[in-house]
Amino acid sequence: xxxxxxxxxxxxxxxxxxxxxxxxxxxxxxxxxxxxxxxxxxxxxxxxxxxxxxxxxxxxxxxxxxxxxxxxxxxxxxxxxxxxxxxxxxxxxxxxxxxxxxxxxxxxxxxxxxxxxxxxxxxxxxxxxxxxxxxxxxxxxxxxxxxxxxxxxxxxxxxxxxxxxxxxxxxxxxxxxxxxxxxxxxxxxxxxxxxxxxxxxxxxxxxxxxxxxxxxxxxxxxxxxxxxxxxxxxxxxxxxxxxxxxxxxxxxxxxxxxxxxxxxxxxxxxxxxxxxxxxxxxxxxxxxxxxxxxxxxxxxxxxxxxxxxxxxxxxxxxxxxxxxxxxxxxxxxxxxxxxxxxxxxxxxxxxxxxxxxxxxxxxxxxxxxxxxxxxxxxx
Numbered sequence: 299x300x301x302x303x304x305x306x307x308x309x310x311x312x313x314x315x316x317x318x319x320x321x322x323x324x325x326x327x328x329x330x331x332x333x334x335x336x337x338x339x340x341x342x343x344x345x346x347x348x349x350x351x352x353x354x355x356x357x358x359x360x361x362x363x364x365x366x367x368x369x370x371x372x373x374x375x376x377x378x379x380x381x382x383x384x385x386x387x388x389x390x391x392x393x394x395x396x397x398x399x400x401x402x403x404x405x406x407x408x409x410x411x412x413x414x415x416x417x418x419x420x421x422x423x424x425x426x427x428x429x430x431x432x433x434x435x436x437x438x439x440x441x442x443x444x445x446x447x448x449x450x451x452x453x454x455x456x457x458x459x460x461x462x463x464x465x466x467x468x469x470x471x472x473x474x475x476x477x478x479x480x481x482x483x484x485x486x487x488x489x490x491x492x493x494x495x496x497x498x499x500x501x502x503x504x505x506x507x508x509x510x511x512x513x514x515x516x517x518x519x520x521x522x523x524x525x526x527x528x529x530x531x532x533x534x535x536x537x538x539x540x541x542x543x544x545x546x547x548x549x550x551x552x553x554x555x556x557x558x559x560x561x562x563x564x565x566x567x568x569x570x571x572x573x574x575x576x577x578x579x580x581x582x583x584x585x586x587x588x589x590x591x592x593x594x595x596x597x598x599x600x601x602x603x604x605x606x607x608x609x610x611x612x613x614x615x616x617x618x619x620x621x622x623x624x625x626x627x628x629x630x631x632x633x634x635x636x637x638x639x640x641x642x643x644x645x646x647x648x649x650x651x652x653x654x655x656x657x658x659x660x661x662x663x664x665x666x667x668x669x670x671x672x673x674x675x676x677x
Contacts, residue, residue, distance in 0.1 A: 304412040307381030314369035399451030402485020416482035419454035427501035441511035444475035449519025454479035492527025514545040522551025
């Protein structure tokens, strides 16, 4: 059964919840901490202290209650079909993608309708991994799959956001590969999205209309890191699709962590120091990449692997397109990794990048493995 689409009333309800959690309660924490420094402890018998605490608590609690009631009313309106569906327009889908990038983990935790579930996409809609649906969405399905994974706060339509021809279309025309885009909740932990991608690729290959002979994964920004997580997860769990993987292409992926994530972390620390205590609600976690997923043993142990890092697979060609030549590659990357300086040009809207993708996906795989694994459509 298809889940009910997110509506504008769901967005209004979420905005009111965020106002309550991130603004009202945070302001109350900071104001209370400042008052305690100026007037003394809340346990003091001094009348002005008790009076201030009572008035402040009443004001903030009343405002918080008003926001919660209004939020509940907006959600009730959405349940009755009131409000415009966000999935009907590219702008609405883009807004949902940004929202998921900022607070996707929280949306998933509370079961909000705006939380994105990873899926194949075509013409602005999800495509189920069943033979009939795949046949309809990809009438010219071939044995070489080029799968495009977007970055933080993006979606499957991000590849067509520029003025030049979008990369999936360019690859479809200039190579024998079948271009496939996916959409996922970019606010979830990278390891979790990697596990989801591993599962999705297993389902895709099992239901694909023809034999899958080669898989190329192309990721932009965070998408490149999610791909690395998926390949590591697949290697540890011995997923059936992995032997067909021949290329991993990363476009400006933050292999050492994103600057925005580090900035958000510093801001969170400063905010907590200003409050003088732990906040009632944690700040939004912007695309946080847990370093333990790459250099620690905890995640790899959960995946059944004892190695300490997501090492490159020996039979996969890794290629990198970087916005600057001074970008540092992750230690241990193959020495023949390819980079291209674009002098600041957009990585999603550049003719040279499109040509590189077509060249790489047309070339024979450099590290063939035998026997080749084929996936046949179930009878």
